[in-house]
Amino acid sequence: DQQVKQNSPSLSVQEGRISILNCDYTNSMFDYFLWYKKYPAEGPTFLISISSIKDKNEDGRFTVFLNKSAKHLSLHIVPSQPGDSAVYFCAALPSGGGADGLTFGKGTHLIIQP
Amino acid sequence: EAQVTQNPRYLITVTGKKLTVTCSQNMNHEYMSWYRQDPGLGLRQIYYSMNVEVTDKGDVPEGYKVSRKEKRNFPLILESPSPNQTSLYFCASSFDRPGPNNSPLHFGNGTRLTVT
Numbered sequence: 689d690q691q692v693k694q695n696s697p698s699l700s701v702q703e704g705r706i707s708i709l710n711c712d713y714t715n716s717m718f719d720y721f722l723w724y725k726k727y728p729a730e731g732p733t734f735l736i737s738i739s740s741i742k743d744k745n746e747d748g749r750f751t752v753f754l755n756k757s758a759k760h761l762s763l764h765i766v767p768s769q770p771g772d773s774a775v776y777f778c779a780a781l782p783s784g785g786g787a788d789g790l791t792f793g794k795g796t797h798l799i800i801q802p
Numbered sequence: 803e804a805q806v807t808q809n810p811r812y813l814i815t816v817t818g819k820k821l822t823v824t825c826s827q828n829m830n831h832e833y834m835s836w837y838r839q840d841p842g843l844g845l846r847q848i849y850y851s852m853n854v855e856v857t858d859k860g861d862v863p864e865g866y867k868v869s870r871k872e873k874r875n876f877p878l879i880l881e882s883p884s885p886n887q888t889s890l891y892f893c894a895s896s897f898d899r900p901g902p903n904n905s906p907l908h909f910g911n912g913t914r915l916t917v918t
Binding site: 692694720722724729730731732733734737739777779781789790792793794795 | 844845
């Protein structure tokens with residue numbers, strides 16, 4: 689049973705527009721969420737995170753929104769740039785941190801078109 | 803430069819031939835972990851280590867071994883590789899176990915393993 693779901697395998701967005709990547713989770717014990725970005729032939733790199741005590745966290749062009757009641761989070765990228773083309777992974781941790789690591793979604797391939 | 807280094811980057815081997823994928827980090831991180839990435843399955847944790855001589859199973863440990871004799875190194879060992887272990891493997895590390903008050907995981911660039 690997949691606990692972190694990214695239901696869109698790919699997303700195509702025009703340069704300059706907003707990219708919205710979605711993530712749903714089923715485990716109510718999750719209370720810390722992260723987004724990682726991955727380019728081909730490289731490892732994932734940390735992008736932004738949010739704790740359940742917040743509903744929004746912003747870092748430059750990147751904003752993550754958390755809706756705990758819906759068990760849903762989203763990553764907004766505004767404006768989208770060609771360098772944003774990558775695979776984005778949503779990840780989650782239970783309360784108290786996770787000795788056994790992050791639970792990842794399957795990833796969404798974002799393609800920014802010129 | 804702070805980094806997690808995996809070797810080799812690419813490896814093709816045959817069923818049953820023991821192999822080791824090395825992982826080294828130069829950030830004095832206590833926590834290290836191995837993940838595998840498969841199409842349609844995302845990243846799944848194989849093993850992790852909280853500190854030297856402390857290792858634990860992740861979600862998919864079958865067919866793998868690890869060791870943590872030194873803080874900086876965390877090799878992944880496949881004693882008898884099988885084709886279902888064909889995958890993209892990532893080593894990762896952080897100062898402490900993942901959590902909201904801790905630094906995020908740093909990943910290596912991956913090892914693409916093919917077992918025929």
